[in-house]
Amino acid sequence: MSKExxxxxxxxxxxxxxxxxxRLPRVMSEFFDEPMPKGVGWPHVFGSTLLAxxxxxxxxxxxxxxxxxxxxxxxxxxxxxxxDRVVFGGIVRGMHHWAASASIIVAALHLGRxxxxxxxxxxxxxxxxxxxxxxxxxxxxxLTGYLLPWDLKAYFGTKVATEIPGSxxxxxxxxxxxxRGGMAxxxxxxxxxxxxxxxxxxxLLALLLxxxxxxxxxxxxxxxxxxxxxxxxSERSFFPFQALKDSVAIFVALMVVLVVAALIGAPLExxxxxxxxxxxxxxxxxxxxxxxxxxxxxxxxxxxxxxFIPGVAAVLLLAWPWLDRNNERxxxxxxxxxxLGAVCAAMVLGMTIAGYAAVRDEERRMADLRVVPSxxxxxxxxxxxxxxxxxxxDGERLYVAMKCDSCHGPEREESLPGLPPDLGxxxxxxxxxxxxxxxxxxxxxxxRSDGVRPMLRMPDYRLSDVEAGALAAFLTTRTDVARFAxxxxxxxxxxxxxxxGRRLFSNYQCLGCHxxxxxxxxxxxxxxxxxxxxxxxxxxxxxxxxxxxxxxxxMKNFGLWExxxxxxxxxxxxxx
Amino acid sequence: MAESEPSRRGFLARVVIALNALIAIIVATPAVxxxxxxxxxxxxxxxxxxxxxxxxxxxxxxxxxxEYDDEGGYSVERTRSVAFVGRTPGDLIxxxxxxxxxxCNVAFDxxxxxxxxxxxxxxxxxxxxxxxxxxxxPLRRFQSRIRDGNLEIQLT
Numbered sequence: 001m002s003k004e005x006x007x008x009x010x011x012x013x014x015x016x017x018x019x020x021x022x023r024l025p026r027v028m029s030e031f032f033d034e035p036m037p038k039g040v041g042w043p044h045v046f047g048s049t050l051l052a053x054x055x056x057x058x059x060x061x062x063x064x065x066x067x068x069x070x071x072x073x074x075x076x077x078x079x080x081x082x083x084d085r086v087v088f089g090g091i092v093r094g095m096h097h098w099a100a101s102a103s104i105i106v107a108a109l110h111l112g113r114x115x116x117x118x119x120x121x122x123x124x125x126x127x128x129x130x131x132x133x134x135x136x137x138x139x140x141x142x143l144t145g146y147l148l149p150w151d152l153k154a155y156f157g158t159k160v161a162t163e164i165p166g167s168x169x170x171x172x173x174x175x176x177x178x179x180r181g182g183m184a185x186x187x188x189x190x191x192x193x194x195x196x197x198x199x200x201x202x203x204l205l206a207l208l209l210x211x212x213x214x215x216x217x218x219x220x221x222x223x224x225x226x227x228x229x230x231x232x233x234s235e236r237s238f239f240p241f242q243a244l245k246d247s248v249a250i251f252v253a254l255m256v257v258l259v260v261a262a263l264i265g266a267p268l269e270x271x272x273x274x275x276x277x278x279x280x281x282x283x284x285x286x287x288x289x290x291x292x293x294x295x296x297x298x299x300x301x302x303x304x305x306x307x308f309i310p311g312v313a314a315v316l317l318l319a320w321p322w323l324d325r326n327n328e329r330x331x332x333x334x335x336x337x338x339x340l341g342a343v344c345a346a347m348v349l350g351m352t353i354a355g356y357a358a359v360r361d362e363e364r365r366m367a368d369l370r371v372v373p374s375x376x377x378x379x380x381x382x383x384x385x386x387x388x389x390x391x392x393x394d395g396e397r398l399y400v401a402m403k404c405d406s407c408h409g410p411e412r413e414e415s416l417p418g419l420p421p422d423l424g425x426x427x428x429x430x431x432x433x434x435x436x437x438x439x440x441x442x443x444x445x446x447x448r449s450d451g452v453r454p455m456l457r458m459p460d461y462r463l464s465d466v467e468a469g470a471l472a473a474f475l476t477t478r479t480d481v482a483r484f485a486x487x488x489x490x491x492x493x494x495x496x497x498x499x500x501g502r503r504l505f506s507n508y509q510c511l512g513c514h515x516x517x518x519x520x521x522x523x524x525x526x527x528x529x530x531x532x533x534x535x536x537x538x539x540x541x542x543x544x545x546x547x548x549x550x551x552x553x554x555m556k557n558f559g560l561w562e563x564x565x566x567x568x569x570x571x572x573x574x575x576x
Numbered sequence: 577m578a579e580s581e582p583s584r585r586g587f588l589a590r591v592v593i594a595l596n597a598l599i600a601i602i603v604a605t606p607a608v609x610x611x612x613x614x615x616x617x618x619x620x621x622x623x624x625x626x627x628x629x630x631x632x633x634x635x636x637x638x639x640x641x642x643e644y645d646d647e648g649g650y651s652v653e654r655t656r657s658v659a660f661v662g663r664t665p666g667d668l669i670x671x672x673x674x675x676x677x678x679x680c681n682v683a684f685d686x687x688x689x690x691x692x693x694x695x696x697x698x699x700x701x702x703x704x705x706x707x708x709x710x711x712x713x714p715l716r717r718f719q720s721r722i723r724d725g726n727l728e729i730q731l732t
Contacts, residue, residue, distance in 0.1 A: 069650075074651055081650035087613040240591070243592045
């Protein structure tokens with residue numbers, strides 16, 4: 001006790017020596033000057049880090065809600081608007097998406113740390129209980145937030161997740177309707193989940209968080225490696241010693257979230273389509289283990305996976321401080337508890353990995369993915385020549401398997417310009433060689449409105465030469481002869497025609513919107529290698545009626561004469 | 577070691593404050609950009625047909641209900657709005673019905689020959705000039721033109 005007083009006087013003396021502006025205001029200093037027992041350090045940063053991540057979720061969540069519209073006809077559109085049009089929208093959404101995953105990881109680490117340090121014993125039992133409830137609330141946020149973008153992933157993931165309460169005996173069907181707001185996942189499910197995500201759960205989170213923090217502060221940090229009831233020697237105050245470690249951890253977590261948000265961003269698949277029958281439902285990664293239980297227990301055993309096992313696990317987790325009656329906190333003196341903990345952690349991890357593998361398998365099977373033998377993909381020169389019909393068929397399977405249509409198909413939303421191109425008539429528009437090169441190495445052709453950031457959402461799928469060739473071969477067969485006249489002028493053009501085209505190109509000030517050899521502006525696509533990219537038929541049709549080809553395009557209809565068009569097309573074709 | 581502790585504490589306190597300031601800036605930058613997004617959006621203007629030009633004859637201003645596409649970012653909604661068209665010798669003027677005081681919609685009083693605002697009694701003459709009450713400015717005039725026999729106004 002006297003040692004503790006010494007420590008407190010030390011802290012007071014230290015504080016007196018600090019410049020006044022570095023001293024915390026009284027209210028804050030009472031909160032931050034909490035004495036830390038000896039041994040508290042880096043393992044104790046997870047609680048603060050989680051708190052910071054939750055704060056980040058509040059900030060980014062409020063920002064997203066400013067533009068989000070919770071209706072099945074506009075939810076997906078508004079999310080895409082945020083993603084593509086709002087300044088920093090992609091980053092804010094990416095941060096919200098990845099900080100959610102980070103919160104679950106950090107919460108697990110925090111729980112693991114408390115378990116390892118046996119910091120849940122009396123008088124901190126209720127701190128543990130409230131903490132576990134907070135974890136459940138976080139999972140609730142994940143579950144409800146998953147639906148909000150209203151893309152395929154959201155729709156089918158939620159459809160499966162809501163089947164779980166529906167599988168309960170007797171009350172199941174009623175529960176299902178209450179959760180979904182009807183028989184099917186639809187507009188009422190979306191508004192329900194939205195309400196839960198932005199009103200109910202935040203209120204619950206705030207309440208539990210206040211109680212949790214109050215209890216943490218009231219009972220202090222558990223002195224590491226002591227017996228229950230033993231007070232550890234207090235050494236230093238929280239501020240600035242532990243605060244520095246916490247801040248470093250928060251900084252690292254934030255940077256990880258920011259970098260992943262900037263590099264990968266949050267995914268947005270095609271808009272929810274209840275008629276899609278090939279989509280493999282996939283919940284967010286932290287529910288993969290639970291979903292896997294449903295695969296293991298089927299038929300009359302299903303209830304084991306849907307209710308019994310998760311229910312028992314939740315109750316055990318909540319009741320753990322009362323079940324563990326050991327007074328020791330040292331690792332060596334707790335073989336049973338720690339073994340049990342390790343086994344449980346390994347099971348959760350194992351189920352998650354197994355669930356992930358199962359989803360991957362299902363996706364492969366569903367799509368009959370990678371029909372091109374990988375051996376021939378690696379050594380194209382040794383493989384037997386593939387007939388063009390086979391190549392086209394392989395390309396078609398790949399096209400379906402890789403869900404190219406979710407961005408390039410006829411169902412994609414056409415209201416916004418700058419969209420991925422419709423590939424329904426790819427063969428009439430794009431040259432096969434160019435498609436092959438582009439698929440192997442996607443590169444920007446268009447730029448965003450600032451003219452600096454490339455508009456490139458096409459991922460690099462790391463296709464093999466054979467796969468890219470198969471896809472290009474398939475796409476070449478998709479033509480629209482009625483709209484894009486068969487390429488009559490393909491035989492070549494005279495130098496005079498090209499020169500005339502060059503003159504027209506300058507006369508019509510095409511460089512006002514297009515780039516040619518790094519000159520011009522980036523409002524429209526870069527035309528530097530346009531000859532290698534686009535067919536004569538497409539160029540001719542597009543110059544004639546831009547609106548008819550790409551509704552909403554910013555390309556003007558210049559009302560060109562036929563000879564003018566021919567000259568311009570000849571000139572553009574010469575840019576290879 | 578004991579003597580250096582206070583200065584170490586002071587140094588660490590600064591590091592903590594600096595680090596947290598950095599964290600705040602990193603989060604605030606995209607947040608502020610996002611909030612300011614509406615200001616950075618390009619304003620678009622469109623010409624909207626409000627009726628046949630020949631329909632508007634000299635006399636009292638005519639109240640016209642017109643429709644236009646209101647583009648709200650991710651949705652386009654057909655929206656109805658109102659304008660007053662008045663014919664002065666040699667010219668057509670199209671006035672916005674929005675009172676410049678607090679934004680209520682004015683109505684035209686035939687007997688007085690004035691636009692009257694129902695909210696605070698502001699009054700404007702047929703060319704939109706303030707004749708009475710609190711409005712600080714005349715009624716806004718739309719840019720207008722006649723194309724293919726139609727009267728069009730520019731919405732911004």
